[in-house]
Amino acid sequence: MSNSAHMLSPTLDRTPYQPSLHPFRALLLGAADAFLVSGFLSDWAYFSDHQIQWKNFADWLIVGGLIFAGFALLWSLVDLFRSSLDRGRRVIAFGLLVAAFILGIVDELVHAKDAWASMPDGLIISGVVAVLAVAATALEFSAGATGRTLT
Numbered sequence: 001m002s003n004s005a006h007m008l009s010p011t012l013d014r015t016p017y018q019p020s021l022h023p024f025r026a027l028l029l030g031a032a033d034a035f036l037v038s039g040f041l042s043d044w045a046y047f048s049d050h051q052i053q054w055k056n057f058a059d060w061l062i063v064g065g066l067i068f069a070g071f072a073l074l075w076s077l078v079d080l081f082r083s084s085l086d087r088g089r090r091v092i093a094f095g096l097l098v099a100a101f102i103l104g105i106v107d108e109l110v111h112a113k114d115a116w117a118s119m120p121d122g123l124i125i126s127g128v129v130a131v132l133a134v135a136a137t138a139l140e141f142s143a144g145a146t147g148r149t150l151t
Contacts, residue, residue, distance in 0.1 A: 021140060025079075028072035029137040035065030036104065036133045040126040047123050052115055058126065059111045066104045069133060073097050076140070093139035100132035 021029075039061035046054035076094045080087070107125040111118050 022075075025072065025075050026141070028068050028075065029140055032065050032068035032072055033130075033133050033137050035061050035068060036100070036126070037130045039065060039107075040123070040130040043119075043123040043126045047119055050116070055111065055115065055118065055122075058122070059108070062104060062108055062111065062126065062129075065129075065133070066101065066108070069097065069101050069104065073101055089139055089142070093136045096132050096136035096139065100129050100136060103132065104129045 039058045042054050042058035042061055046052070046058065073094075076090070076097055080090055080094055103125060107122060107129055110122045110125055113122075
């Protein structure tokens with residue numbers, strides 16, 4: 001930087017720049033959250049009014065969420081080894097995403113039961129999976145925002 005830039009901004013932050021999330025990674029995390037939360041809401045609707053179509057819809061939404069979460073998980077794994085900045089938060093977010101993915105597979109197996117046999121287990125597991133996925137996404141987004149403030 002030139003001297004004039006230092007005179008214009010005397011409180012320039014000297015912390016290393018940490019880039020925000022890649023837009024495609026943000027899309028993967030957001031889509032996984034949308035599908036998994038919608039799966040939980042469909043389970044809740046099935047639990048409330050006993051219409052079998054809500055259970056079928058929840059099955060497909062959870063599968064869609066697992067597909068997006070799987071690709072986001074692979075991206076997080078690569079980023080975990082690639083980036084050294086804010087590694088602790090990234091490890092926690094990766095762990096939450098792994099837990100959501102594994103519980104999502106268990107949730108799909110519970111949903112494979114016949115009709116009402118999947119309740120209330122399917123509803124509870126769907127809720128836990130949705131919370132874990134949203135928490136992982138929140139940590140991933142906040143990990144990209146640290147270290148970029150001016151003091």
